[in-house]
Amino acid sequence: MSTRDRVRAAAVKLFATKGFHGTGIRDLAQEAELSSASLYHYMGTKEDLLAEIMHTALNRLLDAAREATAGGGDPVHRLRTLVALHVLAHAVGPAETRVVDNEVDVLSPAAREPVVALRDAYERLWAAAIDEGVTAGVFRVEHPAVTRLALLEMCSGVARWYSPRGPLALDELAEHYAELASRALGCTSAPGVTDLRRCREIVAKEWGVSV
Amino acid sequence: MSTRDRVRAAAVKLFATKGFHGTGIRDLAQEAELSSASLYHYMGTKEDLLAEIMHTALNRLLDAAREATAGGGDPVHRLRTLVALHVLAHAVGPAETRVVDNEVDVLSPAAREPVVALRDAYERLWAAAIDEGVTAGVFRVEHPAVTRLALLEMCSGVARWYSPRGPLALDELAEHYAELASRALGCTSAPGVTDLRRCREIVAKEWGVSV
Amino acid sequence: MSTRDRVRAAAVKLFATKGFHGTGIRDLAQEAELSSASLYHYMGTKEDLLAEIMHTALNRLLDAAREATAGGGDPVHRLRTLVALHVLAHAVGPAETRVVDNEVDVLSPAAREPVVALRDAYERLWAAAIDEGVTAGVFRVEHPAVTRLALLEMCSGVARWYSPRGPLALDELAEHYAELASRALGCTSAPGVTDLRRCREIVAKEWGVSV
Amino acid sequence: MSTRDRVRAAAVKLFATKGFHGTGIRDLAQEAELSSASLYHYMGTKEDLLAEIMHTALNRLLDAAREATAGGGDPVHRLRTLVALHVLAHAVGPAETRVVDNEVDVLSPAAREPVVALRDAYERLWAAAIDEGVTAGVFRVEHPAVTRLALLEMCSGVARWYSPRGPLALDELAEHYAELASRALGCTSAPGVTDLRRCREIVAKEWGVSV
DNA sequence: AATGAATGAGACTTCATTCAT
DNA sequence: GATGAATGAAGTCTCATTCAT
Numbered sequence: 024m025s026t027r028d029r030v031r032a033a034a035v036k037l038f039a040t041k042g043f044h045g046t047g048i049r050d051l052a053q054e055a056e057l058s059s060a061s062l063y064h065y066m067g068t069k070e071d072l073l074a075e076i077m078h079t080a081l082n083r084l085l086d087a088a089r090e091a092t093a094g095g096g097d098p099v100h101r102l103r104t105l106v107a108l109h110v111l112a113h114a115v116g117p118a119e120t121r122v123v124d125n126e127v128d129v130l131s132p133a134a135r136e137p138v139v140a141l142r143d144a145y146e147r148l149w150a151a152a153i154d155e156g157v158t159a160g161v162f163r164v165e166h167p168a169v170t171r172l173a174l175l176e177m178c179s180g181v182a183r184w185y186s187p188r189g190p191l192a193l194d195e196l197a198e199h200y201a202e203l204a205s206r207a208l209g210c211t212s213a214p215g216v217t218d219l220r221r222c223r224e225i226v227a228k229e230w231g232v233s234v
Numbered sequence: 235m236s237t238r239d240r241v242r243a244a245a246v247k248l249f250a251t252k253g254f255h256g257t258g259i260r261d262l263a264q265e266a267e268l269s270s271a272s273l274y275h276y277m278g279t280k281e282d283l284l285a286e287i288m289h290t291a292l293n294r295l296l297d298a299a300r301e302a303t304a305g306g307g308d309p310v311h312r313l314r315t316l317v318a319l320h321v322l323a324h325a326v327g328p329a330e331t332r333v334v335d336n337e338v339d340v341l342s343p344a345a346r347e348p349v350v351a352l353r354d355a356y357e358r359l360w361a362a363a364i365d366e367g368v369t370a371g372v373f374r375v376e377h378p379a380v381t382r383l384a385l386l387e388m389c390s391g392v393a394r395w396y397s398p399r400g401p402l403a404l405d406e407l408a409e410h411y412a413e414l415a416s417r418a419l420g421c422t423s424a425p426g427v428t429d430l431r432r433c434r435e436i437v438a439k440e441w442g443v444s445v
Numbered sequence: 446m447s448t449r450d451r452v453r454a455a456a457v458k459l460f461a462t463k464g465f466h467g468t469g470i471r472d473l474a475q476e477a478e479l480s481s482a483s484l485y486h487y488m489g490t491k492e493d494l495l496a497e498i499m500h501t502a503l504n505r506l507l508d509a510a511r512e513a514t515a516g517g518g519d520p521v522h523r524l525r526t527l528v529a530l531h532v533l534a535h536a537v538g539p540a541e542t543r544v545v546d547n548e549v550d551v552l553s554p555a556a557r558e559p560v561v562a563l564r565d566a567y568e569r570l571w572a573a574a575i576d577e578g579v580t581a582g583v584f585r586v587e588h589p590a591v592t593r594l595a596l597l598e599m600c601s602g603v604a605r606w607y608s609p610r611g612p613l614a615l616d617e618l619a620e621h622y623a624e625l626a627s628r629a630l631g632c633t634s635a636p637g638v639t640d641l642r643r644c645r646e647i648v649a650k651e652w653g654v655s656v
Numbered sequence: 657m658s659t660r661d662r663v664r665a666a667a668v669k670l671f672a673t674k675g676f677h678g679t680g681i682r683d684l685a686q687e688a689e690l691s692s693a694s695l696y697h698y699m700g701t702k703e704d705l706l707a708e709i710m711h712t713a714l715n716r717l718l719d720a721a722r723e724a725t726a727g728g729g730d731p732v733h734r735l736r737t738l739v740a741l742h743v744l745a746h747a748v749g750p751a752e753t754r755v756v757d758n759e760v761d762v763l764s765p766a767a768r769e770p771v772v773a774l775r776d777a778y779e780r781l782w783a784a785a786i787d788e789g790v791t792a793g794v795f796r797v798e799h800p801a802v803t804r805l806a807l808l809e810m811c812s813g814v815a816r817w818y819s820p821r822g823p824l825a826l827d828e829l830a831e832h833y834a835e836l837a838s839r840a841l842g843c844t845s846a847p848g849v850t851d852l853r854r855c856r857e858i859v860a861k862e863w864g865v866s867v
Numbered sequence: 868a869a870t871g872a873a874t875g876a877g878a879c880t881t882c883a884t885t886c887a888t
Numbered sequence: 889g890a891t892g893a894a895t896g897a898a899g900t901c902t903c904a905t906t907c908a909t
Contacts, residue, residue, distance in 0.1 A: 550673070598814075
């Protein structure tokens with residue numbers, strides 16, 4: 024693990040735990056086992072570091088989602104895949120995702136803009152799946168846009184409480200959330216099956232962890 | 235509006251927007267239109283102020299939920315009521331609820347403990363409704379505890395995006411979330427009806443706003 | 446006890462315990478059971494209060510010493526009387542005397558000057574007794590001026606440790622110190638006798654305590 | 657002189673002159689020719705700095721006293737040595753000793769405890785010499801414990817007034833105080849001789865000054 | 868007589884960052 | 889590549905004091 028990665032990992036951990044403003048340069052240095060002056064060989068400002076973390080995390084999630092839903096196909100299947108992927112990502116990297124979800128507002132407008140653009144691109148994948156499903160009549164739900172937000176919040180929440188040491192395995196977790204989402208969307212098709220193997224492969228590749 | 239309330243309101247707004255650590259004493263003073271020294275006539279430390287906000291908000295939510303579900307009765311109806319109330323509370327007081335949801339960890343252990351106790355008491359109301367529904371067979375869901383967390387996160391998320399200036403009225407919002415939750419829980423009973431009037435009354439009373 | 450006296454007593458106690466700079470206006474108010482604003486009905490500035498305490502205390506000591514040594518007479522007897530009186534004063538009012546001894550330097554030059562003048566006048570009584578004793582040959586000591594300072598410090602120190610709840614009664618204490626001083630001065634006359642009754646009367650009158 | 661020593665020296669000077677609470681961080685910074693932020697590279701809190709000064713000073717005095725009285729021997733001689741050493745220490749380092757003598761009470765209980773322990777250990781050396789002398793019959797004094805306190809205060813007072821620019825040389829000062837103490841203790845042996853050379857050597861070594 | 872409210876100034880301390888070594 | 893030293897700005901909070909009521 025390179026020093027640069029140690030710094031990034033320290034920042035992810037501390038920003039997630041104590042928040043951006045609650046984390047001092049000295050905290051970062053201590054966690055990364057560096058002097059605070061040395062830190063500046065591996066980062067720009069503290070805000071740059073945060074922005075970089077967000078870019079990395081969001082690009083990874085976006086790439087994963089695009090890969091997983093490439094080729095279009097059945098909206099139900101796509102939505103379940105997006106949910107499973109999202110949940111896995113949040114369960115596997117809760118710190119990273121919490122930073123992305125909670126600290127966007129501390130960025131200056133200039134730094135925030137591209138981050139929000141990434142997030143929007145990602146959410147469009149969800150919106151497309153849902154809208155197509157509604158159009159196709161496989162989803163029956165009143166307010167699709169609101170429902171999308173509701174499901175996203177529901178899935179993102181995983182990062183706040185899931186523990187791999189708990190009773191639920193990652194597979195079960197992802198499958199359960201896919202089912203919850205399907206139901207919430209009033210899915211009319213046969214009880215869905217999620218291609219969890221594919222999701223696991225993608226997560227393994229993008230996040231570098233064995234799931 | 236008393237000066238003391240102005241200070242509290244300023245804190246709620248800023249803590250929600252910029253986070254506890256991102257909010258300076260000077261910011262608070264400016265928002266409350268006081269000198270930073272005068273602030274200290276109306277509060278203890280900044281942390282005391284945060285803890286007080288959390289106590290007030292959680293007690294209000296807990297009281298409302300207890301009142302709304304008093305008398306027990308049909309678990310489906312209770313759960314829908316809890317959802318509607320939670321959503322209304324988060325839509326009506328997004329700043330307050332965001333503070334409660336996001337800033338618990340900045341409290342010192344001593345100050346955090348009673349706050350967590352309140353939150354736990356509140357979540358037990360949800361757990362009871364869900365568990366009874368499952369036992370009664372009106373909810374069919376795999377992992378009730380996980381589902382409870384998923385639904386709570388889903389509903390709390392409302393505070394992050396809902397705007398009264400958007401296309402959705404509060405009533406519709408609450409009803410929609412009640413429906414999403416019912417579905418996610420695999421509700422087998424007839425399409426539920428939420429007693430929104432009751433919820434509105436309670437919110438009006440506890441939050442002092444006309445809904 | 447008048448409110449004004451309560452304020453003075455609070456100041457004496459706190460200035461002695463925590464020092465002038467270590468004592469806040471709020472501390473004084475609390476000790477005097479007044480609001481900090483009300484305090485200012487009974488005092489000028491904090492410094493004025495300190496100066497007033499010092500004047501009172503030093504005038505009292507000076508008056509007592511003058512009365513006790515009025516009429517001149519035997520230098521040995523006078524010196525023993527001064528010692529006994531000084532020790533009694535410091536044992537009876539340790540707070541007051543500690544303030545006088547320790548906090549002179551916090552006064553502004555203008556406020557300090559008359560205080561130092563009082564102290565000098567007092568010390569001249571000691572100097573006179575010692576010098577006359579040396580001239581008369583009843584004291585045999587190398588450096589009379591240095592010895593005066595040494596004895597004064599020795600006696601003032603009583604305020605730092607004496608407790609009426611200890612094994613030593615005030616009379617014994619005073620007598621013992623008179624004896625120590627006599628010896629240090631190389632007193633050649635017969636073992637001195639101190640007129641403790643007279644000292645006690647003066648202390649009782651000036652300090653308003655029964656000794 | 658290292659920066660760290662400059663900070664310590666500044667603190668000793670200012671704490672002695674203006675008291676701990678009367679000395680601001682800015683005063684320290686100015687005296688040490690540093691910015692107030694830079695100060696914190698060389699110290700912990702202001703209280704830490706005070707505690708450290710006290711430890712250093714008391715350890716020095718205790719070491720010196722132990723070395724000077726090592727081997728026990730004649731109580732009279734030991735007591736005279738302790739007095740001479742104490743006086744020299746207070747004449748050579750009046751600022752340091754004034755801080756130790758006057759500011760103990762500002763320390764928090766946790767920080768005060770070890771300081772008081774050091775002071776007690778030091779005073780036990782005096783107590784032992786006096787008690788042994790009384791037992792051996794070379795001291796004839798009524799209240800040995802009280803007398804010890806009286807003599808300590810007398811000697812410590814030197815720090816409050818002695819000036820090397822005055823008429824008295826250090827040697828004479830020390831010898832004179834040894835004589836005063838001997839007399840006060842009712843010393844029955846032949847006029848004592850203090851081993852001033854030894855004391856001077858120890859002071860020179862421990863305090864790093866040529867006496 | 869009494870005090871709640873108010874505040875400018877200043878308390879101690881930490882902040883993120885730079886730079887010479 | 890690494891860091892001790894340095895600092896202006898800012899952090900939270902308390903200071904002594906005034907004044908309208």
